[in-house]
Amino acid sequence: MRRVGKSHLLTLLVGVVLGAIALGAVQAAISVTSEVRIGVKRLDDGRVEVKLQQLDDEEVWNDLEAPAARFLPVDAELDEWHYSNSVEVTGTVEEEPEVVIERQPPVMCIHGHANPADDRFWRWTLAAANVAAYQYGVDIFLYGAPNSAEHAAGIADCISRDPITIATSLPYADDLREVIAEAQDAGIQVVTFNSGAEDADSVGSLMHIGLDDLAGGVRAGEEFNEAGVNGTLLCVIHEQDNVGLRDRCDGAEQSYSGGDVEQISVDLSSAPAHGEADEDYTQLERLQDRISERVAEGDIGGILTLNHDSAIAALAAIEASETEIAIASFGFSDALADAVRDGQMLFVVWDHPVIQGYMAVSAMAMAYTLELSQLNAEVFFNGAEVLIEPTLADQERAGELKSMFAGPPPSPQDQTEDSE
Numbered sequence: 001m002r003r004v005g006k007s008h009l010l011t012l013l014v015g016v017v018l019g020a021i022a023l024g025a026v027q028a029a030i031s032v033t034s035e036v037r038i039g040v041k042r043l044d045d046g047r048v049e050v051k052l053q054q055l056d057d058e059e060v061w062n063d064l065e066a067p068a069a070r071f072l073p074v075d076a077e078l079d080e081w082h083y084s085n086s087v088e089v090t091g092t093v094e095e096e097p098e099v100v101i102e103r104q105p106p107v108m109c110i111h112g113h114a115n116p117a118d119d120r121f122w123r124w125t126l127a128a129a130n131v132a133a134y135q136y137g138v139d140i141f142l143y144g145a146p147n148s149a150e151h152a153a154g155i156a157d158c159i160s161r162d163p164i165t166i167a168t169s170l171p172y173a174d175d176l177r178e179v180i181a182e183a184q185d186a187g188i189q190v191v192t193f194n195s196g197a198e199d200a201d202s203v204g205s206l207m208h209i210g211l212d213d214l215a216g217g218v219r220a221g222e223e224f225n226e227a228g229v230n231g232t233l234l235c236v237i238h239e240q241d242n243v244g245l246r247d248r249c250d251g252a253e254q255s256y257s258g259g260d261v262e263q264i265s266v267d268l269s270s271a272p273a274h275g276e277a278d279e280d281y282t283q284l285e286r287l288q289d290r291i292s293e294r295v296a297e298g299d300i301g302g303i304l305t306l307n308h309d310s311a312i313a314a315l316a317a318i319e320a321s322e323t324e325i326a327i328a329s330f331g332f333s334d335a336l337a338d339a340v341r342d343g344q345m346l347f348v349v350w351d352h353p354v355i356q357g358y359m360a361v362s363a364m365a366m367a368y369t370l371e372l373s374q375l376n377a378e379v380f381f382n383g384a385e386v387l388i389e390p391t392l393a394d395q396e397r398a399g400e401l402k403s404m405f406a407g408p409p410p411s412p413q414d415q416t417e418d419s420e
Contacts, residue, residue: 034055036052036053036054037053038051039064045074046074047072053065067087106138107140107161107164108140109155110364111167112126113151119144119309120309121307121351125194125354128353129357129358131358132357132360133361138361141163148175148176155176159179164188165365166183166189166191167361170243172241172243177203180204184204189377190203191208192208193210193357194210194211200385206377207383208385210386210387211352213244215387216248217235217255219255220347221254227346229301230258231302234262234264234291234303235252235304236265264291292320292321301326302326302346303326305330311329314329326346327339328346328347329348330349330351347392367381
């Protein structure tokens with residue numbers, strides 16, 4: 001017999017409660033009606049004859065129906081009941097209209113800090129959130145914002161939709177603190193995920209779910225050491241204000257022993273800065289040029305990028321420079337798996353976007369269900385941190401991870417509700 005674990009039972013409970021809320025109740029009633037009357041006649045010999053008469057569907061009285069035992073004799077005892085034979089009575093079955101109590105499914109919002117159209121990590125994250133929302137039977141609004149101002153505006157937009165819970169990444173806690181407080185003042189529960197584990201408690205998050213960014217950086221530094229890399233390790237930050245990315249670089253600095261760790265930033269979410277009028281000069285090209293310039297200055301032994309797109313730019317920069325510099329990256333794609341397999345990259349650190357997106361919605365559903373059960377979610381969650389240990393794929397494992405997905409990341413169309 002298969003045992004069901006507590007986590008499965010909790011998931012089932014959440015699904016049942018939210019499903020009942022979403023579907024509402026259906027009631028139907030069936031009744032049978034028929035009108036009859038008694039006919040009584042005294043006969044010449046003093047007996048009393050009793051017959052039954054029924055009203056038909058056209059409001060016409062049918063012929064009297066005579067049961068076999070239908071006579072009351074003259075000498076019948078006083079104050080004593082006498083009974084005829086039974087008579088079949090037909091009725092009209094009336095099915096009353098079905099009554100459906102319609103209830104709108106509860107609303108939840110999930111906020112990422114990049115546009116999924118531009119960032120494959122957030123395409124996977126929000127796609128997984130959509131799957132969880134479908135399973136839990138909730139209406140979910142997905143937001144992706146390239147900067148803190150739009151991120152805060154997205155949370156404000158969500159508040160106007162009267163959600164039961166909000167999940168948000170926390171890359172720049174100070175810029176989101178005020179609007180998160182507004183949500184909480186409105187009675188909306190808030191959980192956080194992805195970046196910002198160290199700031200989650202300060203904004204009153206019920207629970208934080210994310211990658212252990214610092215541990216990921218430490219692991220990356222150790223891998224560079226094992227590969228015998230020497231010289232400055234360049235850690236490329238693609239979102240300047242994202243505390244989680246700086247944690248990755250700080251972690252690498254803690255463990256890397258081949259030289260210094262130098263952080264450089266090129267914000268891929270901002271407008272191109274090179275020749276402001278040159279719209280064809282993309283941020284990735286800008287990043288590639290920035291890496292090329294730094295490599296040309298010398299002393300670089302390794303490069304650690306922190307997402308897929310930055311890794312592609314770094315690969316192009318090293319290929320153009322014709323230097324032998326070790327490259328590794330956070331993020332994943334078939335192209336990066338091929339680069340690791342072919343020896344162009346040392347390794348990739350898989351940052352688990354699917355788990356983060358799915359668990360963020362699960363946490364929101366659990367918080368709501370606890371409150372429905374008259375349990376205090378703030379007490380039961382107690383600001384818990386669920387930190388995912390990064391998965392590292394070196395040359396040996398890159399081939400396995402390449403088959404992780406059956407196709408490319410889902411299209412961002414119809415996935416994201418941008419703030420208006």
